[in-house]
Amino acid sequence: MRLTILGGGGFRVPLVYRALLDDPAHAVSEVVLHDTDTRRVAVIAEVLARLARGHPAPVPVRVENRLDDALAGAGFVFSAIRVGGTAGRIRDERIPLSEGVLGQETVGAGGVLYGLRTVPVALHIAERIAALAPAAWVINFTNPAGTVTEAMSQVLGDRVIGICDSPVGLVRRAARAAGVDPAAFDVTGRVGYDYVGLNHLGWLRSLTLDGTELLPGLLADDAALGSFEEGRLFGADWLRTLGALPNEYLHYYYFRRETLGSVRDTAQTRGEFLDRQQGGFFERAGSAGGPEGAYELWERTRLEREETYMAHSREASGGWQRDSHDLEGGGYDRVALALMHAILGDSGTRLILNVRNGTTVPQLAPDAIVETVCEVTAQGARPLPCAPLPEDQLGLMLQVKAVERATVEAAVYKDRDAALRALALHPLVDSPAVAARILERAAREA
Incomplete structure (x- = not known):
């Protein structure tokens, strides 16, 4: 193939x-x-x-x-x-x-x-x-x-x-913090989870081992929460208030003031860091001495990239370095391979994927893309039913989905009004006037 x-x-x-x-x-x-x-x-x-x-x-x-x-x-x-x-x-x-x-x-x-x-x-x-x-x-x-x-x-x-590696990374880190042997993930049906949302905007709302629910015990354990990335990022008090484990990107929403304060005066944004780092890699790789030198340079650059991931959010939540367990995740490469295996093998494997909603979240259109647990066979990925969403999760999903759909509309039809709507309705943009200025400047600098 x-x-x-x-x-x-x-x-x-x-x-x-x-x-x-x-x-x-x-x-x-x-x-x-x-x-x-x-x-x-x-x-x-x-x-x-x-x-x-x-x-x-x-x-x-x-x-x-x-x-x-x-x-x-x-x-x-x-x-x-x-x-x-x-x-x-x-x-x-x-x-x-x-x-x-x-x-x-x-x-x-x-x-x-x-x-x-x-x-x-x-x-x-x-x-x-x-x-x-x-x-x-x-x-x-x-x-x-x-x-x-x-x-x-x-x-x-x-x-x-x-696909995205954030959800499965969250599930694995949370399971490890709850005392689950990593080998349990290799045994079909032992580890179960309820995850639903949009890409980079989702929540882990249930985590089970052999049918026993683990999430309430994990949320009650300060030491366990402090042992993995999302627990440190959001803090035990807020996680217990939510009653769920959010995707790491929800830090931008829940702690927007702190994250903005960390980023606003930065000398180097993430894009600027990657531009310098990766640009330097490709420049040096050409004179690195063939495949061996290019590979060694790539490995060093890759590790630095992973260690600095979401550095501004970590700074905004108290400042800490990623450890080896934080660096462990699903790996988008492994997610892609698991998806291919599931389709080719018609296996019914369960994976967290971005697919058409169907009836999973009744308040969203059937063709809206959601990120949730799916069963994958030779016919593709079928989203599984999930428990009803509380109002706070559903409200945020609805607003951001409106932004995503307006973005597609604007791009397809070259519609400025739809583009302005996408920007102005985003929860992290606090003024239509600001949205209009951003849109105008982006058009000038394109």
Whole structure:
């Protein structure tokens, strides 16, 4: 089975390839890389060559510079593109900050700006997939993942599935804090969970081991909550008040004043850090001495990236360094591989994915993309029923979903009013006048 990776020059592509090499099922027989930046994809191909060296069953890799050539014959398409590159992300963050509101690539005004720029490209890709590889399954990791998956589903229907590593990382860290042996995750049915929301806006509301509920005991245990990332990020008192464990990105919503204070006067936004770090990697990799040197440089850069993830939110919640357990998560590479295995094996595996809502959250439209627990078979991912949402969770979901749908509408129809509505209605943008200024400046600097 051929896997095509769009955004094949992306920094994290080697993680996907390493997971494929370690896959005992050998689900993928060939990897095709496509990227609009030929220099970057050439560097990543060198890193993959070093990973494959000496492996008993290396997966062949080739680079295709034309999108149509990359898509033809694909069984799975993994989309992880970044429209506008890190320079675009810098603008998405700095323009809102200049107006005193948060800008992040998936959250707040920054997420809306990124979505407006990305949706037209994602729709073009979806149309080419529908024409050239209509039987392919599309795994979307392109951010903002909920918005982009929703746009692509207008063309591909249920054959596009969004993934994120944050939810499964939360589940695994919470389970470990509650005393669950990590090996229990490898035994079907032992660990259960109820997770629902939108991408980067969800809540873990139940966690069970062999049918026994663990979440109330975890929430009551200060030491256990203090042993993992989300517990430290939100604090025991607030988590007990919520009665749930939020996705880490909800820190932007619940602690917006503190996070804004940490970010507003920063000398370097996350986008600026990644622009410097990854730009430096690709510059140095060309003279690093072939695949071996490129790989070693990539590993050092990757570790620094992971250690600094969400640094501003950690600073706003008291300041602490990520430990080895925080760095453990689902890994988007492992989520993608698990999804492919579940479809190919018709296994009924349960995964947290971004899919069409159906009737899971009755207050949302059936075609709205939600992030929730799904059962995956050869027919795709089916969202499972979940317990009713309390008003606070539902209200936030409804408002942010309105923002996502307005973003898609604005991008598809070049509708300024829809773009202004998307920005002004976001919970982290406190004024329509601010939204209008952000939109005007983004248009000027595009």
